[in-house]
Amino acid sequence: MDASQVIFILSAALILVSALLVVTVRNLIHAALWLIATLFGVAILYVLLEAGFLAVVQVVVYIGAIAIMFIFAVMLTRRDLLDKVPQTNENWPVALGVSALALVGIAFIVRGFVFSLDRIAAPLPENSLQMLGDALISPAAYVLPFEVASVLLLAAMIGAVYVAMNKK
Amino acid sequence: MQNPWMYVGLFLLVGVVIPIAPILFSALIAPKKPNPIKQSTYECGIETVGESWVQFKAQYYVFALVFLVFDVETVFLFPWAMALNAQNPVVMPAFVAVEGIIFILILLAGLAFTWRKGMLEWV
Amino acid sequence: MEFWVDPIKVIFEWLMLTLTGWGLSGELAVVIVDLLGIIALIMGAMLLDIMLVWVERKVVARFQGRLGPNRVGPWGLFQPFPDIIKLIIKEDTTPVGADKLVFNLAPILSLASVIFLWAVLPLASTIVGVDLNVGLLYLVAAGAIGTLSIIMAGWSSNNKYALLGAYRMVANMVSYEIPMVVALLIPTVLSGTMSLKGITLAQSNVWFVVLSPLGALLFLIAAIAELGRSPFDLNEGESEIVSGFHIEYSGMKFGLFYAGELLHAFTFGAFIGVMFFGGWQWPLPWGEKYALVGIFNVLAKGMFFYWVIMWIKYTVPRIRIDHMLAFNWKFLTPLAFVLLMVTAIVHALFMNMAPWLYTLAMFLANVLVGWVTLEILRSNARKQRVAVEAPQPVAQH
Numbered sequence: 001m002d003a004s005q006v007i008f009i010l011s012a013a014l015i016l017v018s019a020l021l022v023v024t025v026r027n028l029i030h031a032a033l034w035l036i037a038t039l040f041g042v043a044i045l046y047v048l049l050e051a052g053f054l055a056v057v058q059v060v061v062y063i064g065a066i067a068i069m070f071i072f073a074v075m076l077t078r079r080d081l082l083d084k085v086p087q088t089n090e091n092w093p094v095a096l097g098v099s100a101l102a103l104v105g106i107a108f109i110v111r112g113f114v115f116s117l118d119r120i121a122a123p124l125p126e127n128s129l130q131m132l133g134d135a136l137i138s139p140a141a142y143v144l145p146f147e148v149a150s151v152l153l154l155a156a157m158i159g160a161v162y163v164a165m166n167k168k
Numbered sequence: 169m170q171n172p173w174m175y176v177g178l179f180l181l182v183g184v185v186i187p188i189a190p191i192l193f194s195a196l197i198a199p200k201k202p203n204p205i206k207q208s209t210y211e212c213g214i215e216t217v218g219e220s221w222v223q224f225k226a227q228y229y230v231f232a233l234v235f236l237v238f239d240v241e242t243v244f245l246f247p248w249a250m251a252l253n254a255q256n257p258v259v260m261p262a263f264v265a266v267e268g269i270i271f272i273l274i275l276l277a278g279l280a281f282t283w284r285k286g287m288l289e290w291v
Numbered sequence: 292m293e294f295w296v297d298p299i300k301v302i303f304e305w306l307m308l309t310l311t312g313w314g315l316s317g318e319l320a321v322v323i324v325d326l327l328g329i330i331a332l333i334m335g336a337m338l339l340d341i342m343l344v345w346v347e348r349k350v351v352a353r354f355q356g357r358l359g360p361n362r363v364g365p366w367g368l369f370q371p372f373p374d375i376i377k378l379i380i381k382e383d384t385t386p387v388g389a390d391k392l393v394f395n396l397a398p399i400l401s402l403a404s405v406i407f408l409w410a411v412l413p414l415a416s417t418i419v420g421v422d423l424n425v426g427l428l429y430l431v432a433a434g435a436i437g438t439l440s441i442i443m444a445g446w447s448s449n450n451k452y453a454l455l456g457a458y459r460m461v462a463n464m465v466s467y468e469i470p471m472v473v474a475l476l477i478p479t480v481l482s483g484t485m486s487l488k489g490i491t492l493a494q495s496n497v498w499f500v501v502l503s504p505l506g507a508l509l510f511l512i513a514a515i516a517e518l519g520r521s522p523f524d525l526n527e528g529e530s531e532i533v534s535g536f537h538i539e540y541s542g543m544k545f546g547l548f549y550a551g552e553l554l555h556a557f558t559f560g561a562f563i564g565v566m567f568f569g570g571w572q573w574p575l576p577w578g579e580k581y582a583l584v585g586i587f588n589v590l591a592k593g594m595f596f597y598w599v600i601m602w603i604k605y606t607v608p609r610i611r612i613d614h615m616l617a618f619n620w621k622f623l624t625p626l627a628f629v630l631l632m633v634t635a636i637v638h639a640l641f642m643n644m645a646p647w648l649y650t651l652a653m654f655l656a657n658v659l660v661g662w663v664t665l666e667i668l669r670s671n672a673r674k675q676r677v678a679v680e681a682p683q684p685v686a687q688h
Contacts (some may be wrong), residue, residue, distance in 0.1 A: 003318075007177075029446060033393065036439070047173045055173075056428040057243050064435025064468075065239045069232050071442055072461050075454070076229065129424055129485065133251030136244070137264045146267070149244060150274040153237045157278035160233035161287050175325055175421040176410055176429075182329045183406040186337070187399045187547055194379045194543035201382065209386050209450050210538055228462060231616060235465035238624070242472040245631075246428065246485060249476050252635060253483025253642075261639035269632045276628055279620070288620045290613030 008048055015041035026087070028074045036067045053129055230287050234279070241275050297417050297582045303328070332420060336409050336554060339590075343553040343597070344371040350598065354605040381542035388449035389539065397444035398540060398547040404437035405555045412561055413488045415571045415585025426487040427475045430562065431468070434517055437555070438464050441519075441526060444548075445536035456535025459525040462612055466619035467516030467523070473627035474510035477503050478566050480634050481653075487562075491570035495579075496646060500567040502653040505630050505661055507567040509623065514559045515600055516615075518552070522607040523615065530609075557597045564592025630660055 018037035025031045039062045046055035125131070135141040248268045252261060282288055294301050303324060310320035345360065345368060352359025360367030385394060411426045413419035423429050438460060445457025479485055481502055482493035490499075500507045516523040527535045537548045564570060570592075571585030579585070610618070637656045641649040 003174075029390075029393075033443070044177075047177075052173060052423065053247075053425050053428070056425045056432050059432035060428055060435060061239055061243060063439065064432065065236050068435075068439060068442060068461065068464070069236060071446070072232060072458075073229065075446060075457065129247060130250050130254060133247035133249070134254055136247050137251045137267050138259055143267060146244065146248075147271060147274070150241070150271045153241055154274050154278040157234055157237045157275075158281060160230060160237070161282050161285055164227075164230040164233075164287060165285060172421045172423055174322075175329075176423070178322070178325055179329050179410040179420060180403075180407060182326070182333060183403045183410075184399065186330075186333050186406065187402040190379065190543050190546070191395070191399070194381075194383060198380055198542060199382050202384065204387075206384055207387050209388070210533070211451065228465075228616065231465045231620070232461065234620075235469065238469045239472075242469070242476070245473075245476055246425075246479060249479040249635075250483055250485070252480055252639060261642060262636070265635040265639035268635055272628050272632055276625065279624065283621065288617065290616055 004048055007044065011041045011044040011048070014038075015045070024087075028077075029071060032067060032070045032074060035070065036063050039063050039067060053132065228290070230282075234282055234287075237278065238275065241271075244271065295583070296580060297415075299328075299418050299582060329420070332409060333406055336406065337550075339557065340550050340554040341371045341375065343557055344374060344550075346594075346597070347553055347601065350601050351605055354602070375546070378543050378546040383542040383544060384539075386449055386539045390447035390449070393443050393447035394539075395544070397440045397447065398537075398544040398551075400436055400440035400443070402547045402551040402554075404433050404440060405551045405558060407433040407436065408555075408558045408562070411487055412558065412589070413491055413565060413570055414589050415582040416488075416491075416579055418582050418586065419488055422486050422488045424484070424486050426490075427479060427485045430475070431472055434468075434471075437517075437551075441536050444540070445526075448536075448539040450539050452532040452534075453536050453538050455532045456526045456538070459532075459612060460519075460536065462616060463516060463519060463523060463526055466615050466623075467513045470509055470619065470623040470627040471513035471517060473624075473631050474506050474513055475566075476631055477506035477634055480631070480638055487565055487570075491565055491572065494569045495572060497650050498567060498569045498573075502650060503567075503630075503634060503657055504654070505626075505657045506634070507563070509627050509630070510567065511563060511596075511599070512623065514563065515603060518556050518559060518600065520552075520556060520600060521604040522610045524604075524609060525612055525615065556600050557593050560596030560598075560600060561589055561593030563596045564589060568592055626660075626664055630657070633657075633660055 015038050018034045018041065021034040022031050022038060025034060039058060043055045043058040043063075046052070046058060136146045137143055245268065248264070248271070252264050252268070254261075254264075306324045306327065307320055310323060311317060315323070348370065349359040349367065360370035363369045363373060385391065408430065410420040411423055411429050413422070441460045442457045445453045445455075445460065448454075478490050478499055481499055482490045484490060484493070493499075519526050525535075527537075532538075537545055540548060571588045572579055573588060574591070577584045633656050634653070637652050641652045644652075
């Protein structure tokens with residue numbers, strides 16, 4: 001085993017344990033903090049896959065914005081609502097069925113895959129970021145998705161405003 | 169040269185360990201004489217009334233959501249900014265700039281919409 | 292002679308030779324040498340931090356017409372050491388109902404998030420912890436950890452004031468982060484790289500502050516907000532919420548928050564120097580060749596901008612939360628995006644022309660954007676003044 005395999009095993013363990021804690025911990029803020037640990041573990045995985053840009057984006061967007069929004073939303077709720085309600089609602093058998101189905105599906109997809117710790121990400125070319133930028137703007141590649149992403153974000157923003165207006 | 173991210177990983181580890189050191193040191197030599205008054209919540213000398221988890225205006229959650237959208241957007245803009253300086257450009261630089269400007273303008277329209285609907289007011 | 296050109300490299304090579312001479316494998320030796328380098332760098336930052344306590348106290352005293360510390364050592368220079376001893380031997384109290392783990396984690400993360408920044412700070416052309424190709428985003432990511440630590444501190448203290456501080460921190464974050472990231476995009480557009488070393492090298496002919504003075508100003512404002520310093524120190528707000536998020540912290544844990552704040556301000560000062568004022572290359576001209584001169588240049592710029600940030604802190608009163616949100620969303624964010632768009636288009640049109648023409652066009656574009664902004668603000672102010680001064684309907688008797 002070399003260093004990257006050890007790091008992979010450690011971060012995978014971090015992801016799994018903290019993800020389990022996210023759904024089992026009663027205290028919602030703790031759940032959000034464990035979620036941050038999960039997301040950070042995913043960032044480490046991105047680094048192991050030589051995707052440094054994605055790793056930093058993971059920290060900036062998921063930890064820096066989304067997870068903090070979660071904590072903030074929990075802080076805005078009432079504490080007495082949190083600790084007394086049951087952790088599952090009556091739909092839990094359905095959810096269990098769907099997740100079991102998803103597990104089977106994933107197992108079906110990866111059944112031919114050889115699992116091995118020897119698989120190491122191919123090293124990226126030096127100017128990978130430049131290539132990403134070129135791909136985003138060249139008409140032959142992804143310029144349309146790039147602009148459509150903006151429209152999607154616009155829709156998200158309008159949705160947020162609309163929800164907030166309805167409350168009044 | 170080795171992988172730069174290994175250095176970052178080491179740096180993060182040491183960076184977390186070093187602040188722990190003074191706390192541990194202080195825990196060893198500082199006195200510990202707790203009593204209920206000393207450990208009560210500080211509220212300018214007044215007894216704490218009710219839960220300390222108070223409600224706050226939910227209104228500026230809207231700001232947070234709009235912020236989130238812009239945060240995601242800026243991630244797209246960094247590769248764009250780098251493509252603007254490409255050594256052997258795929259397309260004309262001016263065209264690249266216009267693409268980015270369209271991207272930004274669409275989102276600024278969202279900001280203008282939020283503004284017009286009065287969601288940027290602190291009521 | 293070679294030692295004085297780049298002492299760090301010489302020491303690094305000597306250590307590598309010694310370690311491999313002991314029979315260690317090359318990889319392990321690199322890790323050990325890296326580790327030693329990291330510890331040395333962070334210890335250097337911590338020493339600097341200790342001196343910043345003295346600088347902060349002395350400068351604020353001067354701003355307020357006092358003498359400041361002047362008893363311990365010459366000019367009170369050794370004042371920080373008694374301060375630290377006092378912090379260490381203070382009893383550490385934890386309030387009832389506090390969430391112990393989160394409560395203890397918060398100050399550690401708070402200082403660590405600042406230390407993380409030093410990993411990418413280019414001190415000289417050859418002395419940079421690591422030259423990440425996503426250096427600018429790394430800056431924002433480390434800031435996210437800092438924000439998180441303040442929210443954790445505010446929530447876990449089980450104190451109303453601290454919780455208010457945490458809420459205000461979120462308000463602070465949603466206000467500054469977008470303008471800051473857009474201000475970071477401007478050096479990226481100008482230099483075509485996100486690596487801080489690349490940005491410094493791109494400024495060898497002309498500083499980015501000349502190409503984009505408005506961008507530098509925007510970054511300074513956003514940086515002050517990120518630092519949580521006055522006028523954006525809502526999350527502390529001594530006079531309203533009694534220092535907010537760290538109200539329940541005592542002893543060394545408070546000390547970590549304090550140290551983090553000072554070092555954060557200095558580090559951001561250094562980053563302003565690196566991103567807009569040429570980094571290690573000026574004001575002493577030998578920064579490119581001699582590593583020590585480069586370090587001096589970067590630290591001198593850091594100290595200067597630290598002083599500017601202090602100057603603003605002790606001059607401007609705290610801003611109100613609604614004003615802060617309005618200032619950001621109705622002024623800073625639109626301005627930052629307009630500036631980015633103008634910079635991008637001017638850059639695309641003039642990048643292949645003569646350097647002086649490019650510089651002139653960029654500078655004039657900034658002046659134009661600034662002038663139009665001022666005109667819009669002026670007409671807006673005029674409108675508001677008319678609305679206020681309009682004769683109010685007199686009550687009928």
